[in-house]
Amino acid sequence: MIPNEKEWSKSEKKIARHAYKAAYNRECKAILEDVRKMAAEIEDSTGLWKLHDYLTEKREETDEKYDYRYSVLRFVFARLICEGWMHREDLEGISEDKLQEM
């Protein structure tokens, strides 16, 4: 059964939204750290456009990854947990059946 918005209680939605934002902010912070490191080490135009390529790739990747539709949210969260951007403790309060699928 595909989960939909109605299956999420009001409090679950609040927890989910908070965890989602925290994961997004963690990932953006890590990208920013990479950018600062790369920018400090750039020596020529090749390095400058490599930094642009890196940011283009990360923007496309995060745009695709961070999808808040309830129909796909369990898969999104599973991926974020697997990649380390979301922590299981951020999801405390969400029903066990949903958590088991993540």
Next chain:
Amino acid sequence: MIPNEKEWSKSEKKIARHAYKAAYNRECKAILEDVRKMAAEIEDSTGLWKLHDYLTEKREETDEKYDYRYSVLRFVFARLICEGWMHREDLEGISEDKLQEM
């Protein structure tokens, strides 16, 4: 008359190529300085993607601007001088008729 490659002597070509590269490097260096400054001041994801937008814009702008075809070189050089990326002294040795058009 549209100038073409044959109108440029071997030594003029060498000077032109050197001046062109120097201008490109100056402009890239200025972009890099902006990037480092922006990266240091970024506070959130909005700032991160603004930096990406800035780099996209600058890459498109430089790709369009730095055109080494001899048929357009005087116009390219005139623009680079006007914008401050190329210095007239970089072009010493290039014939007066070409310089007058820049």
